[in-house]
Amino acid sequence: EVQLWESGGGLVQTGESLRLSCEVSGFTFRSFAMSWVRQAPGKGLEWVSSISGSGGTTNYAESMKGRFTISRDNSKNTLYLQMNSLRAEDTAVYYCASQGGSGTFHEMDHWGQGTQVSVSS
Amino acid sequence: QSVLTQPPSVSGAPGQSVTISCTGSNSNIGAAYDVHWHQQLPGKAPKLLIYTNSNRASGVPDRFSASKSGTSASLVITGLQAEDEADYYCQSYDDSLSGSVFGGGTKVTVL
Numbered sequence: 001e002v003q004l005w006e007s008g009g010g011l012v013q014t015g016e017s018l019r020l021s022c023e024v025s026g027f028t029f030r031s032f033a034m035s036w037v038r039q040a041p042g043k044g045l046e047w048v049s050s051i052s053g054s055g056g057t058t059n060y061a062e063s064m065k066g067r068f069t070i071s072r073d074n075s076k077n078t079l080y081l082q083m084n085s086l087r088a089e090d091t092a093v094y095y096c097a098s099q100g101g102s103g104t105f106h107e108m109d110h111w112g113q114g115t116q117v118s119v120s121s
Numbered sequence: 122q123s124v125l126t127q128p129p130s131v132s133g134a135p136g137q138s139v140t141i142s143c144t145g146s147n148s149n150i151g152a153a154y155d156v157h158w159h160q161q162l163p164g165k166a167p168k169l170l171i172y173t174n175s176n177r178a179s180g181v182p183d184r185f186s187a188s189k190s191g192t193s194a195s196l197v198i199t200g201l202q203a204e205d206e207a208d209y210y211c212q213s214y215d216d217s218l219s220g221s222v223f224g225g226g227t228k229v230t231v232l
Contacts, residue, residue, distance in 0.1 A: 035221060037167075044123065044226040045159070045167060045210050059220040095166060104221070105214035107157035107172040114166055 002026035002110045006096050009115030016086055016119075022079040022096030022112055030054070030074040033099040035108055036081045038092035038117075048094070049081065050104035059104055086119045093117075124149060125211050125224035132230040138199045141227045143211035144192065149222055151192035154214040158187055158196050161208045161226075170209070171196065198229065206231050 008020040020036070036048040049060045049070040058070050069082040079096050094115050097108035126144040133139040143156060150156055158171040169178045174189040184205075187196045194213075198205055211224040 037221075037223075044208075045161075045212075045223045047221040047223060050220060061220060062218070097167075100172060105154060107155070107169060108159070108167075108212065108221070109169050109172065109178070111166045111168065 002098065004096050004098065004110055004112035006094065006112045006115040009094065009117045011118045011120060012086055014087060014119055014121045017082070017084045018086065018117060020081040020083065020094055020096075020115060020117070022081075024077050024079070024096075024098065027098065029072075029077040031102060033102055033104045033106060034070075034072060034079045035097045035099060035104070036070060036079075037095045037097055037108070037111075038090075039095070039114075040089075040092040043092075046092075050099070051079070052104055053102035057104065083117070086117075088119050088121045091117060091119050123225040124215055124218070124222040125213060127209075127211060127224035127227045129225070130228045130230065132232055133201045134232045135201055135203065137201050138197060139201060139229060141196045141198075141209055141211075141229070143194045143196070143224050145194075145213060145222075146192055148217040149192075149213045149215040150189065150194060152216050154216075156187070156189050156194035157212045158185075159210045159212060161210065163207070167210065201229075201231055203231050205229055 035050040098110045100106035159167040160170045161167045171187040
């Protein structure tokens with residue numbers, strides 16, 4: 001059974017940093033791209049960042065470029081999202097999702113339960 | 122403003138059919154990138170419903186079907202049931218953004 005478990009969320013002040021983690025099990029982690037998707041209160045899903053199976057290709061939504069860094073440790077089956085210079089508008093539930101292939105264009109086929117990030121001004 | 126456009130809400134009586142549209146452009150759906158659909162039940166994480174335009178994910182009943190044509194896609198729910206009340210999101214990939222894109226979501230209400 002595929003399982004994804006996010007951790008690392010919390011309440012921080014504007015300008016501070018957080019590092020989210022997503023531990024996965026049930027599939028060959030290194031063979032699949034991974035993504036972070038967020039959902040602000042009462043809003044829809046917003047893609048944040050993706051990383052290829054090897055980690056060699058990363059993509060970011062425009063508003064996250066330069067502030068967020070996605071990475072993965074294939075030996076630990078873990079995905080990360082380092083978030084710096086956090087803003088109030090980054091407040092959201094952050095989901096990690098596995099993708100259906102090694103490329104970042106594939107469907108997001110499994111989702112974690114989400115971790116809450118709240119940024120206070 | 123989402124890159125993919127969906128109606129904010131649709132509704133239908135039990136047993137009826139509803140259709141959710143997802144309109145993109147030549148940099149995403151029109152560029153031959155596949156469309157996928159996700160269901161988000163109230164208070165839950167999203168779940169993959171349809172992948173690669175028309176394939177049902179494991180365990181998804183055949184009441185759910187989807188298709189893609191040109192720069193648009195659609196999801197059809199036939200024989201609407203109370204448990205289908207949820208938010209539905211289309212997802213694709215965008216060349217100009219070099220990343221995934223979502224529709225704004227459609228809330229399905231069973232009357």
